Amino acid sequence: xxxxxxxxxPGYATxxxxxxxxxxxxxxxxxxxxxxxxxxxxxxxxxxxxxxTAESSTRAELAPGARPPGExxxxxxxxxxxxxxxxxxxEAAGIGEDFPAAVAAVLTAPDGRxxxxxxxxxxxxxxxxxxxxxxxxxxxxxxxxxxxxxxxTARDEAVARIVAxxxxxxxGADEPGAHxxxxxxxxxxxAGRLALGLASAQxxxxxxxxxxxxxxxxxxxxxYLARGAAIREAxxxxxxAAEPPVVxxxxxxxxxxxxxxxxxxxxxxxxxxxxxxSQAPFLYELGALPSLxxxxxxxxxxxxxxxxxxxxxxxxxxxxxxxxxxxxxxxxDSRQPFPLSHSAxxxxxxxxxxxxxxxx
Numbered sequence: 174x175x176x177x178x179x180x181x182x183p184g185y186a187t188x189x190x191x192x193x194x195x196x197x198x199x200x201x202x203x204x205x206x207x208x209x210x211x212x213x214x215x216x217x218x219x220x221x222x223x224x225x226t227a228e229s230s231t232r233a234e235l236a237p238g239a240r241p242p243g244e245x246x247x248x249x250x251x252x253x254x255x256x257x258x259x260x261x262x263x264e265a266a267g268i269g270e271d272f273p274a275a276v277a278a279v280l281t282a283p284d285g286r287x288x289x290x291x292x293x294x295x296x297x298x299x300x301x302x303x304x305x306x307x308x309x310x311x312x313x314x315x316x317x318x319x320x321x322x323x324x325x326t327a328r329d330e331a332v333a334r335i336v337a338x339x340x341x342x343x344x345g346a347d348e349p350g351a352h353x354x355x356x357x358x359x360x361x362x363x364a365g366r367l368a369l370g371l372a373s374a375q376x377x378x379x380x381x382x383x384x385x386x387x388x389x390x391x392x393x394x395x396x397y398l399a400r401g402a403a404i405r406e407a408x409x410x411x412x413x414a415a416e417p418p419v420v421x422x423x424x425x426x427x428x429x430x431x432x433x434x435x436x437x438x439x440x441x442x443x444x445x446x447x448x449x450x451s452q453a454p455f456l457y458e459l460g461a462l463p464s465l466x467x468x469x470x471x472x473x474x475x476x477x478x479x480x481x482x483x484x485x486x487x488x489x490x491x492x493x494x495x496x497x498x499x500x501x502x503x504x505x506d507s508r509q510p511f512p513l514s515h516s517a518x519x520x521x522x523x524x525x526x527x528x529x530x531x532x533x
Contacts (some may be wrong), residue, residue, distance in 0.1 A: 176467045180494030181454040183484045183504075189291040208325065208485065211307070214511030215314075216326070218279065218307035221300045222288040243289025245340045246301060250276050253305075256338055262331045266323035266520070268309040271316075275308035295340065302335035310513070325508020329394045393426045394452060401463060405434045417442040418533040422449070425488060429462070432475075436464035439474040444533055449481045449518050454492035454500070471499045479531060481509050481524065486514040503527060 179185030213220055253259055254273050263269035269470055279285045279301070288294060288301070304326060363388040377512035397404060412419050419442045423431040430453025435446060453462065470477075479502045485507065494502035507517035507523060518524050 175458050176460060177495050181458040181490045181492065183491050197260065201487070208284070208508055208510050209324075210304075213309035214303060215310050215461060215513070218275075218304045218413075219282055219284040222279075222304055223485060224285070225293065226291050228286045237380065243291070243294035246294060246298065247280055247289055249339050250301065250305070250405075253335060253338055256334070256491050258380055259334045259338065262334055263309070266327050266331060268306070268313050268323075271309045271312040272305065275312055276305050278312075279304045279398060298336050299332065299337040302332045302339065302399050305335060306331055309463055317428050322518075323509075323513075323520040325506075325518040327520055328509070343494070365388065392430065394456075397426055398461065398463060399430060401430060401433065404430045405437070408434050409438065410439070412440055412443060414421050415442075418444040419533055420445045420447060422447045422528070423451065424449045424518070425451055426477070428480075429450070432462040432478075433462065433477045436472055441474075443474060443476050445531060446476055446478045447481065447528070447531070448478070450483065450489040451516050452488060452490055454480065454495055455490040457492075458495055471496045475499070479503060479527075481518065483506055483514050483518065484504070485511055486512045486517075488515050493517075 174187075175182075181461045192473065224509075253276060258271060263272050268275075280289070285304070288297075321498060326533070363372075368475075408421070408427075419440075421443055421447070422433070428448030432453045433445065434440070456462040457465060457467060465471070478496075479494070480490075480492045480500050481503045482491055483505050488511075491502040494500045502510045505518060505521055507514045509519055
């Protein structure tokens with residue numbers, strides 16, 4: 174039960190209802206639409222290539238000896254990792270190791286081969302670049318270890334570098350298949366032709382991915398609620414070993430444990446608590462925060478608290494509404510869909526600008 178009418182959930186009060194008939198729809202240029210499309214690409218990296226191939230109805234016969242439209246694209250793509258600038262971008266994003274296999278997978282997949290044979294392929298280098306990056310993210314997310322931690326700006330820089338390295342067809346800029354602005358302006362129109370299949374197949378994949386992304390964090394929280402004392406003691410030991418003044422910077426479950434510790438035990442050497450993508454406010458509103466029953470005020474000895482969240486991060490919550498005057502919520506926008514948004518804080522330069530202005 175949400176004891177405070179959902180004030181810990183970003184946007185809860187304004188987004189519960191179903192839009193009324195006649196309400197304005199999200200525009201094609203709305204950034205949320207573009208980001209949601211990236212969410213689909215992370216699940217199905219070849220989606221855009223399929224849509225563009227379906228749009229290209231021209232079946233031009235190649236002249237004898239002529240090269241297929243995508244042959245130059247394919248050859249250049251196989252040499253992408255030779256570019257030092259691109260390697261730096263990919264490694265910083267945590268997908269450098271997976272990128273060569275991702276390129277090969279896209280180029281050799283049936284959908285990739287059909288796209289490269291399409292007449293408009295050379296005018297669509299950006300779509301191919303997005304497929305490479307999305308496939309690399311998909312592969313990285315499927316391996317053990319932390320999820321890729323990069324924001325939308327880093328992603329778009331990698332895509333732009335790939336496009337610059339791929340051959341294009343400037344003369345094709347006025348063709349019907351040419352890229353004009355945000356990817357979703359065009360793909361949304363194309364997807365309308367496949368609405369039923371896209372809605373059903375991608376919705377199922379999206380639900381599976383969201384479940385896979387959320388259940389480890391949910392499991393960790395449940396484990397903490399049952400046996401959190403050892404975690405709190407580990408944080409306390411780190412505080413004792415640090416030279417004052419101490420700042421506690423905690424992500425996700427770490428924010429729950431750090432807040433609990435500071436509520437239960439005065440630690441005057443801690444002058445600032447910074448929670449990032451944390452569920453602590455939500456647990457308090459549920460009445461499930463171990464250290465503090467809902468309705469009880471935050472003890473005076475709890476230090477200043479900054480709470481960083483991203484409205485696209487479905488595991489982040491806000492605290493100013495339930496602890497008035499005691500929590501300062503700071504919104505960041507990673508321009509990544511969930512679940513990547515839950516780890517993208519750490520590659521967002523804005524987070525470090527905030528910290529630089531707040532650290533003692």
